[in-house]
Amino acid sequence: MKAVLEVEHLVTSFPGVGRGKTVRAVNDVSIVLHSGEIVGLVGESGCGKSTLGRSIVGLEKPESGRVIFDGVDLGSLSGNRLRAARRAVQYVFQDPYASLNDRQTVGEAIDEALIIVGVASKAERSARIGQLLDQVGLASAVRDRFTRELSGGQRQRVAIARSLAVEPRVLICDEPVSALDLSIRAQVMNLFLDLRDQLGVACLFIAHDLALVRQAATRVYVMYLGKIVEGGGSDEVYGRPSHPYTQMLLASVPEADPMIERRRKIPLIKGEIPSPTNPPSGCFFRTRCPLAVGECARIEPPTIFLTPTHRIACRFANEIAQKSLTDA
Ligand SMILES: Nc1ncnc2c1ncn2[C@@H]1O[C@H](COP(=O)(O)OP(=O)(O)OP(=O)(O)O)[C@@H](O)[C@H]1O
Ligand SMILES: [Mg+2]
Known part of the structure; x- marks a missing residue:
């Protein structure tokens, strides 16, 4: 290996x-x-x-x-x-x-990471957010929720999705x-x-x-x-x-x-x-x-x-x- x-x-x-x-x-x-x-x-x-x-x-x-x-x-x-x-x-x-930043929605939190790595197109970022949420086992419905509204487990999944964005x-x-x-x-x-x-x-x-x-x-x-x-x-x-x-x-x-x-x-x-x-x-x-x-x-x-x-x-x-x- x-x-x-x-x-x-x-x-x-x-x-x-x-x-x-x-x-x-x-x-x-x-x-x-x-x-x-x-x-x-x-x-x-x-x-x-x-x-x-x-x-x-x-x-x-x-x-x-x-x-x-x-x-x-x-x-x-x-x-x-x-x-x-x-x-x-x-x-x-x-x-x-x-x-995670309390004032951000889940979508915004992940979007920020995608912008940092230079995914320029908004449509592309949006598609990728959906894919990342899916990868960490979160329903796409959480996308517009504020991170403060989530449970600990859900928040950790969002944090992991952010890490995976890069x-x-x-x-x-x-x-x-x-x-x-x-x-x-x-x-x-x-x-x-x-x-x-x-x-x-x-x-x-x-x-x-x-x-x-x-x-x-x-x-x-x-x-x-x-x-x-x-x-x-x-x-x-x-x-x-x-x-x-x-x-x-x-x-x-x-x-x-x-x-x-x-x-x-x-x-x-x-x-x-x-x-x-x-x-x-x-x-x-x-x-x-x-x-x-x-x-x-x-x-x-x-x-x-x-x-x-x-x-x-x-x-x-x-x-x-x-x-x-x-x-x-
Ligand atoms: N910023 C810092 N300034 C001074 N000493 C530090 C600092 N960070 C860690 N230490 C010291 O370094 C040693 C190792 O700490 P570290 O946090 O890496 O341990 P750990 O194994 O992660 O512990 P825990 O299981 O509690 O998280 C400890 O003696 C700690 O006091
Ligand atoms: Mg430690």
Whole structure:
């Protein structure tokens, strides 16, 4: 499969509390998105998921590393070529209330996006608005309604239609359903699956909800304190979690099947997330890790590939994977 988006060794920092302090919100992150795939990005609050997404689309300025779109390093582009590449990667925000203008009708909101991409003819734009509403599963009757009159789910659909107006190849979806009622989350989730199938749009899906990601994503990355600690196929990461942190995250999701629930042998999550301005030496996770040994404080964890696609930043990955096989 062809990579549509590659992120290489990306670092994004903010000034921290205290003089000369910095927060490395994204700390040497490398990830890949292939055309038409949904990839999950999960991790606790504050681990840097949004900053990674925002750095990819240019809402934050990375201090080093590369964002490569369709084989071209965005850092090497400027002017129209950069704008075109930026347009191809769209951000879908968590809050559909903040991302739309209350005083616009649905039609106007989408029309604005079409004007920005230079669809000059009014007739053409009108036809495209109808098509976009259809693509996001909204009836054409909502076109003349004000966005403030819509439900949360409908508003998120309008926001997605606006993003699609520029014909993006990649959507960075930052918790796009977590502000919605439980009952409509699944419907909006299904919309992302449809968009992938119908338009081939790739999607980096940021979420707290591991069950949701498992259902939608074919691959998943787990982030901790600015770093990717585990990445792989969803069946690999969920089926054979091999970083102690991934195991803890999964342990906090209740299992639907009581038989599996009883058999599970995963440590309980312990400890606070360390301050990002002052992360631990060696492995960042060691202060909460039940397996940590002296070496973990001295050297950064190696990256271990359990399969060509399943990578883990922990020296014990092989042992953990072996144990989860014998326990299963
Ligand atoms: N504009 C900013 N200025 C200073 N620090 C920031 C800024 N944005 C984010 N941070 C810090 O960077 C770190 C990562 O934040 P980020 O919002 O990317 O995390 P997140 O994983 O998206 O969290 P959540 O799940 O709560 O949305 C945090 O320590 C946060 O305080
Ligand atoms: Mg966030």
